[in-house]
Amino acid sequence: MTKIGVIGAGKWGSALAFALSEKCEVYITSRTPRDIKNFISLEEILKLEYLVIAIPAQQISSWLEENFKYNNQKILVASKGIEATTGRFLNEIYAKYVPNENIAFLSGPSFAAEVIKSLPTALVINSKNEKLSAAFASFFPSFIKTYTSTDVVGAEIAGAYKNVIAIAAGICEGLNLGKNASASLISRGLVEMHRFAKEYGAKDETFIGLSGAGDLFLTASSIMSRNFRVGLGIAEGKSKEEIVKELGEVAEGIGTTYALYEIAKKKDLYLPIAKEVYNMLEGTDPHVSLSNFLAS
Numbered sequence: 001m002t003k004i005g006v007i008g009a010g011k012w013g014s015a016l017a018f019a020l021s022e023k024c025e026v027y028i029t030s031r032t033p034r035d036i037k038n039f040i041s042l043e044e045i046l047k048l049e050y051l052v053i054a055i056p057a058q059q060i061s062s063w064l065e066e067n068f069k070y071n072n073q074k075i076l077v078a079s080k081g082i083e084a085t086t087g088r089f090l091n092e093i094y095a096k097y098v099p100n101e102n103i104a105f106l107s108g109p110s111f112a113a114e115v116i117k118s119l120p121t122a123l124v125i126n127s128k129n130e131k132l133s134a135a136f137a138s139f140f141p142s143f144i145k146t147y148t149s150t151d152v153v154g155a156e157i158a159g160a161y162k163n164v165i166a167i168a169a170g171i172c173e174g175l176n177l178g179k180n181a182s183a184s185l186i187s188r189g190l191v192e193m194h195r196f197a198k199e200y201g202a203k204d205e206t207f208i209g210l211s212g213a214g215d216l217f218l219t220a221s222s223i224m225s226r227n228f229r230v231g232l233g234i235a236e237g238k239s240k241e242e243i244v245k246e247l248g249e250v251a252e253g254i255g256t257t258y259a260l261y262e263i264a265k266k267k268d269l270y271l272p273i274a275k276e277v278y279n280m281l282e283g284t285d286p287h288v289s290l291s292n293f294l295a296s
Contacts, residue, residue, distance in 0.1 A: 005045035013054030022141035057081025080159035084255035109218035154202030163253030165189030169220035170231020227253035
């Protein structure tokens with residue numbers, strides 16, 4: 001059996017470790033020791049040929065700088081987000097440490113709580129190295145259907161941006177604006193993230209498939225989504241600090257919203273939903289943002 005190391009023992013990392021264990025010998029590690037099966041040290045994990053990294057996007061840069069030692073490992077990145085402080089995509093962050101041919105990025109609609117129950121799921125493995133994508137695809141269990149793609153930047157943007165739209169969808173739900181408004185928001189959100197991605201050369205088909213529409217529809221329509229719950233909190237008048245404390249876990253859409261806001265300013269891009277989510281995270285009354293959005 002192929003040995004795989006999972007770095008990050010949160011809900012998503014643990015769910016992936018569980019899923020991959022159907023066909024592979026899986027080991028897991030995290031920043032703090034856990035009393036779980038096959039938990040080993042980071043030093044031991046980094047000796048394995050295949051790694052899955054499920055660290056929150058906003059922590060990846062510092063984690064790589066402080067902990068990572070490249071030894072020709074093949075890496076599947078299971079995080080989604082854009083670095084808030086720099087606006088860098090994850091493939092740009094990893095490029096300093098891992099060559100393109102040794103890295104792939106996971107995308108698609110996937111709640112950890114359903115993966116851990118072995119419920120049917122479909123995911124996309126994105127890499128410039130098609131052989132690497134195929135190798136990682138072969139490691140997934142029978143209940144997960146895998147597809148492959150070479151559109152790394154498209155999958156990354158879709159996976160990050162959909163969390164911002166999910167915050168907006170949660171606000172829409174929390175304000176009781178109705179299903180018409182929700183459907184309109186999500187569909188315009190898809191247009192907005194696709195328009196943004198075209199600036200970076202992403203492929204159109206990514207946004208009508210699992211990585212784009214699939215992941216967006218899931219994340220922006222369920223209370224199981226942390227980012228959707230962030231939106232519900234905003235609709236209740238809570239600050240982002242209060243919301244994050246109540247969640248007790250990372251909501252990637254917050255950092256990504258700040259990154260998109262800064263990128264939009266620098267590039268003069270029209271991102272009305274992301275802009276209003278930013279304003280609300282900064283304290284603007286949701287009803288004011290709604291009026292601004294409808295008038296934009």
